[in-house]
Amino acid sequence: MIITTTPSIEGSKITAYLGVVTGEAIMGANIMRDIFASITDIIGGRSGAYEEKLQDARQIALRELEERAAKLGANAVVGVDLDYEVIGQSGSMLMVSASGTAVKLE
DSSP states (O other): OEEOSSSSOTTOOEEEEEEEEEEEEEEEOOHHHHHHHHHHHHHOSOOHHHHHHHHHHHHHHHHHHHHHHHHTTOSEEEEEEEEEEEESTTSOEEEEEEEEEEEEEO
């Protein structure tokens, strides 16, 4: 399945718009990851633990989006938008949301 942020797919004709589809992933952070991220913030550098968690959440959200589009009979999703939010009382949860339009290509 083609998943793209663009509103169309070059060389392909959209024959049907099947509706908006979404995928979400909410990932909790753990205390050890927070401690190591705090150290990284102090000494500088990248937080590999958080980057990995972010990548996992994005993959889950996109996989859910694709599964929901397939259930509608789509063979592509166009106009995909990814949103990232920190949620929870103490900001301890990361939410990644993916949304787009499920379409049928010729």
